[in-house]
Amino acid sequence: MIELNKVTYTYPFQKQPAVRDISFSVNPGEAVLVTGASGCGKSTLVRLVNGLCPHFFLGEFEGDIHRNGISCEAQTLKEISTLVGTVFQDPELQFFAMNVDDEIAFAHEWLGKSAEQIRNIVDKTARRLGITDILSASIHELSEGQKQKVAIGGVLSLAPSILVLDEPSANLDPESTRELARLIRELKARDIAVLVADHRLYWLEDVVDRVLVMDKGTIAAQGNFSILEEPECKEKYGLRSHRVEDVRQTLPSLPDTGHIHVENLTFAHKNAPLLYENISFSLGKGVTAIIGDNGTGKTTLARLLTGLSRMRQGKIFINGKPVPGKEVLKRSALILQNTDHQLHMNSVVQEIAMASGILNPGNVKKEGLMAILERFGLKHLAERHPQSLSGGEKQRLVIACGLAANPDIFILDEPTSGLDGRNMKRIADMIQSASDDGISVVVITHDLELLSKVCDAALRLPITARPAP
Amino acid sequence: MHVLSAAEPPTGGHGFVSGLDVRTKILLCLSMSVAVVFLKSFEPLAFLTLASLVYVLDIGRYKMVGMCYLAICFMWLLSMAFMRLIHSMSPMIPVTEPVKMLVPFLRTMVMFNTILALALSSRIQTLLTSLKSFRLPIWLYIPSAVMIRFIPSFIKDIRQIYETMRIRGYSFNLIFILRHPRLAVRLMAAPILFRALRSADDLGIAAELKGVGYGYSTENSRIESYTPLVFKFNDAVTLVAALLLLIAAGGIQAVWGTDTTGMLP
Numbered sequence: 001m002i003e004l005n006k007v008t009y010t011y012p013f014q015k016q017p018a019v020r021d022i023s024f025s026v027n028p029g030e031a032v033l034v035t036g037a038s039g040c041g042k043s044t045l046v047r048l049v050n051g052l053c054p055h056f057f058l059g060e061f062e063g064d065i066h067r068n069g070i071s072c073e074a075q076t077l078k079e080i081s082t083l084v085g086t087v088f089q090d091p092e093l094q095f096f097a098m099n100v101d102d103e104i105a106f107a108h109e110w111l112g113k114s115a116e117q118i119r120n121i122v123d124k125t126a127r128r129l130g131i132t133d134i135l136s137a138s139i140h141e142l143s144e145g146q147k148q149k150v151a152i153g154g155v156l157s158l159a160p161s162i163l164v165l166d167e168p169s170a171n172l173d174p175e176s177t178r179e180l181a182r183l184i185r186e187l188k189a190r191d192i193a194v195l196v197a198d199h200r201l202y203w204l205e206d207v208v209d210r211v212l213v214m215d216k217g218t219i220a221a222q223g224n225f226s227i228l229e230e231p232e233c234k235e236k237y238g239l240r241s242h243r244v245e246d247v248r249q250t251l252p253s254l255p256d257t258g259h260i261h262v263e264n265l266t267f268a269h270k271n272a273p274l275l276y277e278n279i280s281f282s283l284g285k286g287v288t289a290i291i292g293d294n295g296t297g298k299t300t301l302a303r304l305l306t307g308l309s310r311m312r313q314g315k316i317f318i319n320g321k322p323v324p325g326k327e328v329l330k331r332s333a334l335i336l337q338n339t340d341h342q343l344h345m346n347s348v349v350q351e352i353a354m355a356s357g358i359l360n361p362g363n364v365k366k367e368g369l370m371a372i373l374e375r376f377g378l379k380h381l382a383e384r385h386p387q388s389l390s391g392g393e394k395q396r397l398v399i400a401c402g403l404a405a406n407p408d409i410f411i412l413d414e415p416t417s418g419l420d421g422r423n424m425k426r427i428a429d430m431i432q433s434a435s436d437d438g439i440s441v442v443v444i445t446h447d448l449e450l451l452s453k454v455c456d457a458a459l460r461l462p463i464t465a466r467p468a469p
Numbered sequence: 470m471h472v473l474s475a476a477e478p479p480t481g482g483h484g485f486v487s488g489l490d491v492r493t494k495i496l497l498c499l500s501m502s503v504a505v506v507f508l509k510s511f512e513p514l515a516f517l518t519l520a521s522l523v524y525v526l527d528i529g530r531y532k533m534v535g536m537c538y539l540a541i542c543f544m545w546l547l548s549m550a551f552m553r554l555i556h557s558m559s560p561m562i563p564v565t566e567p568v569k570m571l572v573p574f575l576r577t578m579v580m581f582n583t584i585l586a587l588a589l590s591s592r593i594q595t596l597l598t599s600l601k602s603f604r605l606p607i608w609l610y611i612p613s614a615v616m617i618r619f620i621p622s623f624i625k626d627i628r629q630i631y632e633t634m635r636i637r638g639y640s641f642n643l644i645f646i647l648r649h650p651r652l653a654v655r656l657m658a659a660p661i662l663f664r665a666l667r668s669a670d671d672l673g674i675a676a677e678l679k680g681v682g683y684g685y686s687t688e689n690s691r692i693e694s695y696t697p698l699v700f701k702f703n704d705a706v707t708l709v710a711a712l713l714l715l716i717a718a719g720g721i722q723a724v725w726g727t728d729t730t731g732m733l734p
Contacts, residue, residue: 056677081680093668094675096618098593105695107679109601118695140621158680308632334636340667341629344659355637387663405638 001193002026002049002084002162007063009044009053018044019217022063028161031184031194033204035228036214037238037420038390042197045214046166049195051080068161085155089167089418091147092139100142101126101135104154125157129183143294145176152183162193169200170418173294173446174246177203199420201228202244202448213237238422244448248291251451251458258282260305260409260440265314267304275300278313279463283409287431287441287454292461298444301461302411305442306332318408332409333402337417339394343386348378348397351386355401376400376430392423399430403439410434411442416450428453485703486527487590491599493704494587497524497711501583504715505576510726511568513718514575520714521582528589537581545574593617601694611681615672622668623661630660 003025010017019041026032034042047053054061055077065072067083088094097103101122108118126132129149134142142150148168155163165184169177177200184194184207196208205225213221213228215237221227228234228242260283268274275297290298303309305316307328315322318331336342345351352369373379376396381389386397395415402410412431416424424447431454435441442459445451486494501521508514525534549570556564596617600610634641634656646653 050678052674052677056674077677078680081678084678086678088671088675092622093671094678096614096672096675096679096681097597098618098621102597102696107681109695110679110681115695115697122695154679306636308635329635330638332636336629336633338629340664341626341660342633343663344656357638387659401637 001028001066001068002195003066004048005064005066007048007061007065009048009062010060011044011053011057012059014059017060017217019048019214022048022219024212024219024222026162026193026195028191028193029188030210031188031196031208033201033208033211033225034195034197034214035199035201035211035237035239036220037422038392040214040237041217042214043166044217046086046164046195046197049162050084050086050164051075051077055080082158083160084162084164085158085160086164086166087148087151087155087168089170091151094151095139095147098138098140099135100131100137100139100150103139103150104157107154107158121157125153128156129153143176144171145173145179148172148176148180149183156187160192162195163187165194165196165198167198167418168196169198169203171414171446174203174248174448181207199240199418199424200447200449201240201242205242213239234421238420240421240424241449245452246448247452247455248289248448248458251289251291251455254281254288254457254459255284256282258284258440259319259438261317261320262305263315263317265304266312267300267309267314268312269300276463281459281463283440283442283459284457285435285438285440286456287435287443289451289455289458290442290444290461291458296461298461299413301459302334302413302442302444305409306334306411308334328409331407332411333405333407335398335402335410335412335415337414339391339398340387342398342401343394346385347383348386348389349373349382351397351401352404355404357405372400372404376403377426392419392426395419395423395427396430399427403430403434407439409442410439411444413444414446415443416445416447424450425453484527484529484590486524486586488701488703489590489707490698490700490704491587491591491595492602492698493700493707494583494591495599496708498580498583498587500711500715501579504718505579508576508718508722508726509572510722511572511575512725513721514572514579516721517714517718518575518578518582521579521586525582525586525589528586530585530589533589534585537585538578541574541578541581545571593620595698598694598696599698602698607681611676619668626661626664627657630657633660 004022007022008017008020022045024032034045036042044053047057048065051072053059067075067080072080095103096106104122104125105118108121113121122135123132126135129152131146131149131153134146134150139147139150148171152163168180172180181203184196187194196204198204208225211221211223211225211227212219213233220237221233225242228239233239234241261280262282263280265276265279266274267276290301292298300309304311305328307316307325310325316328317323318328323331343351345354349366349369352372356369356372370379370382373382376399378393378397378400381393381397386394389397399412399415402412415427415431419427428450431441431443435454435456443450443455501517504517505514508517522534528534549565549567552564552570555562597614600613600617605613631641639645639656641653641656
């Protein structure tokens with residue numbers, strides 16, 4: 001059981017507390033959802049529960065936290081770690097080993113358990129989570145859903161009584177999300193107290209018992225899941241939809257002709273069987289979603305469409321004219337999932353200048369660039385360092401950078417992962433606006449809300465060969 | 470490179486070197502790195518280079534080894550060219566003989582052969598497991614493990630950053646680097662730096678939350694792997710052979726070796 005009583009916490013070097021006067025509890029066998037717009041204090045709340053605040057981040061702490069009846073004052077972080085298990089948004093970042101079994105065994109090896117004991121724990125955990133078939137696999141070969149399971153397995157093998165899940169559905173496809181929901185229900189049945197902090201809400205309706213909506217560091221609303229059904233609550237606190245339609249099967253298929261046409265595409269990875277054989281399709285000027293299970297080649301297709309990977313055979317036509325591979329690269333933009341890799345410069349305005357093809361941003365006329373920033377609501381951040389922006393702002397900046405080069409094809413890989421409702425809507429508006437400007441936009445996403453908001457058609461993988469029209 | 474992979478069987482096939490225990494290969498790297506410090510002449514270093522070349526060629530990655538050797542030869546030729554250039558500008562500085570100039574490069578080659586054999590024929594997880602089996606203290610194990618664990622992620626990051634630059638229309642080639650050196654460093658270094666800082670933070674947090682070091686302070690003083698590695702007959706043969714080679718190289722140094730480091734005539 002976890003109990004917070006009038007907790008206020010301020011990070012070092014900050015004047016304002018990140019959370020103020022927080023009181024709530026999670027009982028054994030209960031699941032509580034914490035949600036709210038970015039910067040509302042959700043992550044700090046998670047850190048307070050797992051002891052990172054104040055033990056790791058230091059700072060000023062007031063109030064009291066009881067974990068299984070023991071006051072936080074009497075506990076070190078190491079002691080708390082035996083009671084509270086935490087799984088992060090990107091589980092790979094918390095892996096210390098390269099193989100699944102070694103990862104589950106890792107914490108136990110540090111606890112000085114015998115090899116025999118650890119083997120039993122690894123086997124038992126794998127059976128419990130249904131991952132026995134991937135025990136010897138590399139963590140790099142796993143899907144996001146499998147990584148999530150391995151991370152949860154590693155944590156559960158330590159037998160915690162409290163489990164904290166930070167943005168657990170951000171990188172998961174709808175099927176893996178459903179599987180996660182089932183797992184949380186199972187953990188509740190085993191009397192584990194579960195705290196979930198997430199932006200995506202639709203999957204939690206039958207999972208959580210209570211909801212805490214945070215705003216500006218305080219609990220602004222709380223109750224059962226039905227409080228999320230109120231439109232004012234969603235609007236006021238920048239939340240995502242509590243119920244989302246799965247449009248993956250209902251989105252129209254691709255048109256027969258379009259702005260971009262791919263003819264007789266054949267491709268295989270090195271030393272691998274053919275992934276695409278002689279396929280042809282057309283992309284219209286709207287927003288197309290690439291839909292398919294893991295391993296069907298969604299990202300590979302995006303790379304081929306942008307000219308980053310070379311086709312074994314096939315041609316790309318833009319506006320009816322064949323375009324060679326190198327030229328395709330110049331006429332397309334691809335926004336990768338990790339925004340950090342795409343930000344290089346000292347300020348937001350320099351980043352836009354670089355993306356516009358200006359090698360010496362110091363000499364650039366600012367007016368044109370400021371107009372681009374204004375269009376995407378980034379003007380007030382022009383002189384800020386790109387790496388100091390929030391997740392939503394970074395995402396908007398990389399999209400603005402992609403559009404600054406006036407591409408014909410614009411591809412976005414999971415552009416709304418980990419974003420709150422307000423930021424998700426802003427990204428959706430940017431995508432829509434690019435599409436309205438006549439660009440063929442392609443979105444690879446597991447975000448059902450984004451799919452239903454902006455996508456006009458779907459390219460479903462795997463594609464079977466069909467002759468060029 | 471095979472070291473990028475964690476679960477596949479070694480790409481070097483099922484050769485003698487691929488079948489060796491990782492600890493044997495690490496010991497070979499360490500012993501060779503110590504030996505090349507003490508060996509000063511062309512003859513013993515050439516002997517060790519040949520012996521280690523046979524060792525690395527057993528992996529079967531001839532093209533990669535050949536390319537690396539070409540790069541080292543290029544650097545050797547470049548150093549000789551600069552030596553002559555310096556001599557032409559200042560005749561007081563004599564020109565070193567090409568063979569003597571080879572000595573520092575032979576040292577590199579010996580190290581390169583043993584490290585490349587280790588990298589191409591070992592899985593990362595096996596390397597991590599072998600680190601555990603050395604029963605290293607926590608302050609040495611964690612940084613070493615994290616460094617090895619993040620090799621694939623680091624390479625993936627570099628690839629993604631390179632691709633981002635390609636998408637933005639910048640060809641990150643030699644001409645671009647020479648024309649825009651500061652920009653080239655910024656484009657590559659800035660994302661890696663921030664990524665490294667975030668990874669360090671995340672891993673520190675993950676280690677704390679997993680209770681790393683908890684057992685260390687109470688019952689156990691060292692981490693021990695739950696999947697023990699086993700020395701085989703071939704490992705013993707290899708270590709004995711390496712010892713004999715080192716003794717032979719020492720003998721060659723003592724009998725035929727000249728007293729030069731290769732840097733001075």
